Amino acid sequence: MNHNQIIELQKRVGATPDGWWGEKSIKACKDHLRGLMPKDHPWPTTDQAALTKFYGRPGDETQLVNLAVNDLDIRYDGKNVKTIRCHHKVAPSLRRILENIAKTPHNWVLKEYAGVYNNRPMRGGKLPSLHARGAAIDLAPSTNQFREHWPKSANMPIEIMEIFSKEGWIAAGAHWGYDSQHFQATR
Secondary structure, eight states: OHHHHHHHHHHTTTOOOOSSOOOOHHHHHHHHHHHSOOOOOOOOOOOHHHHHHHHHHHHGGGGEOOOOOOSSEEETEEEEEEEEETTTTTTTHHHHHHHHHEEEEEEEGGGBOOOOOOBBBBEEEEEEGGGTTEEEBBBBBSSSSSOOTTTTTOOOOOHHHHHHEEEEEEEEHHHHHTTTTTEESSO
């Protein structure tokens, strides 16, 4: 993002519009996104016991459903995606999110769908990823790679993060400052 884009983002999230994305802007952005989340937050914390109690064991495919998305023009490696394998508890929320994204000028992120269910550990760790529970999605990884900092080099639109936040999902880019492709159904 350039200086003027940072200023517009700061205005949107309630930070002082000075063109410098630092601690105060990060806090304002997190507060902005948390403020959009439902009062009765539907998802568990990231504590492994809470995740297992809510979602079941990582890799438990009996908890997964095939979410039909063939009407939303979602693509993986240029091919139309007809179904997304996800946890049955997140399926209705994920469907609403994807429908809302499809209606925006930022629907280009759906053309770079990179997956939901993947029974694997977190990157660089041993604990299971939220992908192993079918409760996380990656979008537009070519411009929002794991180590790229948001919003300086990663380009995930704040509008996409807001759509996820309204459903109670965490936008990694805004909350961690990197991995902007990643969204997860947790608190």
